[in-house]
Amino acid sequence: MKIIVCIKQVPDTTEIKLDPVTGTMIREGVPSIMNPDDKGGLELALRLKDEFGAEITVITMGPLKAEAIIREAFAMGADKAILLTDRKFAGADTLATSNTLAGALRTLDFDLIITGRQAIDGDTAQVGPQIAEHLDLPQITYVENVKYDGKKTLSVKKATEEGYQILEVETPCVLTVLSSANKSRYMSVRGIVEAFNKDINIWGFEQINVNEKKLGLGGSPTRVAKSFTRGAKAAGQLHEVEPNEAVEIIVNKLKEKYIIR
Amino acid sequence: MDKAKYKDVYVFIEQREGIIQSVSLELLGKAVELAAKHGEKVCALLLGDNIQGLANDCIAHGADKVIVVDSPHLKYYMTEPYTQALYQIGEKFEPGIILIGATTIGRDLGPRLSARLATGLTADCTALEMSEEGNLMMTRPAFGGNMMATIVCKEHRPQMSTVRPGVMYATARNESRKGEIINFLPVFDSSKFRVRLLETVKEERNLVDITEANILVSGGRGVGDAEGFGKLREFAQTIGAEVSSSRALVDAGIVTHNRQVGQTGKTVRPDLYFALGISGAIQHLAGMEESDYIIAINKDKYAPIFQSSDLGIVGDVKKIVPLLTERLKR
Structure with missing residues (x-):
């Protein structure tokens, strides 16, 4: 089985702080990581590889420094890697990004494409289904787990608000995976050593199969009109008191709001 | 693209087992406000199997028109049949705006549909506003909520947005409201229905x-x-x-x-x-x-x-x- 996993390098948004004076985002010192849902997707691919044997290719679009997450993917057990980097790809919204990735995927052999459900820098959850549409493949999103019959059929557990669904689909198809699905493995020592000896294929516009008009800023239907930080609302009263007094303050407030009598 | 042809505010009505989800009513409430700005109409997109009866609920909550697609293929949500139906509605009715709830269903459907319609989609919006020029100003959190960004989709139509449940306000039910109900039957290509639902489990x-x-x-x-x-x-x-x-x-x-x-x-x-x-x-x-x-x-x-x-x-x-x-x- 040939599996392609789409991964993205993102700033660790849980580490971003706002400047208390200017209210702007402090980006300095924020680490770049492999997007958590993508890592969950890679783990799912690795488990299929462990059980059935598979060749795993990771693909990412980004600047050259995205090599860091590719090396990490190698160390976890990925076999091949493609880094899509070209000025023509820059400034892309989700649709243009999915066109770029689909353009690369069209030139490759695969049975299964895995993406993370969403990336923590944008939280859009759009690129996976958009890739599936461009390649005319069935999609299943919010994937928690997969059972493979070893031939063509996948039985997929999909998370919903109310519980889950079990869906069945034949390869080739696209799955978007939750990070909570599987605890990702650590990089192995051997993996880390090998990771630095493996080659990364660096592809630009010439290597992919897509109309240039669909890429980058020019191929993006949506634009950012403005961006701003959310202003904090005025703080209310703050009481630093003994627990018993705190209880009375809260009880009085509950009475005032007619929650208790 | 002739943008002027595309008009009115469409809302995808998410129903599960015949129950309209609250986010869809919230979106109808917002659509009423957006449509009023340039004298447009609110149109509900009601898809399912045996769901005719829900059309009046959409009208009572603000829809001027309800496009009903009633088909056994739409009994429960599946990506491909729903995308096919909505794509054909998009081609025929030329909506200015399509709003979808940012649920596990809406976030599966929205990107698939927007890619088929070759237009933009803004996910998980927390504020929507209509500009003087008729562009939808879509505000959403970014960078894990550290920033807000207002997104526009100026040159493509429809303008699509998913909106998180609980963010907009539904208008009160008004039984005396009148609206038009349009039945629409798309041509389904079932050879593309490649995902099968085996089991739905509620925990x-x-x-x-x-x-x-x-x-x-x-x-x-x-x-x-x-x-x-x-x-x-x-x-x-x-x-x-x-x-x-x-x-x-x-x-x-x-x-x-x-x-x-x-x-x-x-x-x-x-x-x-x-x-x-x-x-x-x-x-x-x-x-x-x-x-x-x-x-x-x-x-x-x-x-x-x-x-x-x-x-x-x-x-x-x-x-x-x-x-x-x-x-x-x-």
Whole structure:
């Protein structure tokens, strides 16, 4: 089985702080990581590889420094890697990004494409289904787990608000995976050593199969009109008191709001 | 593209087992406001099997037109049949705007449909506004809620947006409203229906919807462990509240994900929100700061939650909450 996993390098948004004076985002010192849902997707691919044997290719679009997450993917057990980097790809919204990735995927052999459900820098959850549409493949999103019959059929557990669904689909198809699905493995020592000896294929516009008009800023239907930080609302009263007094303050407030009598 | 042909505000009505989801009614409420700006109409897109009866509910909640697609292929949500139906509606009716709830269904459907219509989609919007020029100004959080961005889709139509449940307000039901009902039957290509639904499982633990609660008692890292969260449950019961949490307790396996409030969880807007042992990371604030009244208890008097709370208590949740429960039981 040939599996392609789409991964993205993102700033660790849980580490971003706002400047208390200017209210702007402090980006300095924020680490770049492999997007958590993508890592969950890679783990799912690795488990299929462990059980059935598979060749795993990771693909990412980004600047050259995205090599860091590719090396990490190698160390976890990925076999091949493609880094899509070209000025023509820059400034892309989700649709243009999915066109770029689909353009690369069209030139490759695969049975299964895995993406993370969403990336923590944008939280859009759009690129996976958009890739599936461009390649005319069935999609299943919010994937928690997969059972493979070893031939063509996948039985997929999909998370919903109310519980889950079990869906069945034949390869080739696209799955978007939750990070909570599987605890990702650590990089192995051997993996880390090998990771630095493996080659990364660096592809630009010439290597992919897509109309240039669909890429980058020019191929993006949506634009950012403005961006701003959310202003904090005025703080209310703050009481630093003994627990018993705190209880009375809260009880009085509950009475005032007619929650208790 | 001749943008002028594309008009009116369309809302995808999400129904599950014949029940219209609250987010769809909230979107109808918003659509009424957006449509009024340039004298446009509100159009509900009602898809399902044997769902004719729901058309009047859409009208009562603000729709001027309801396009009904009634087909056994649409009995439950599946990506491809729903995308085919909505794509054909998009081609025939030429909507100016399509709004979709940012649920697991809407977030599966929206990107697939937008790619087929070759237009833009803005995910998880928290504010929508119509500009003078007729562009939809779509505001959403980015970078984990650290920033807000307003997105436009100027040159492509329809303008598409998914909106988180609990963010917009439904208008009150009005039985006397009149509207037009249009039946539409798309041509389905069932050879593309390549995913089969074998089983739908509802888990008891998932049945509570915290976005519907009037009072939420929410716990964070400061609650400690499962036993500590048990104390919160007990307190919640005494005042008829539901429990929820920040991400910390979900990651720790103490609380299920469907009760998580915040950027990667749910947006809630209860009358009263207790933030107990929650420091107030921006990701959490993004999901609860619209609550009418916020009471926070935290040991750290500099915790950011106090910047967003109406009533703050500096103290130990583990001590105060059991006392509070005891006092209320008296």
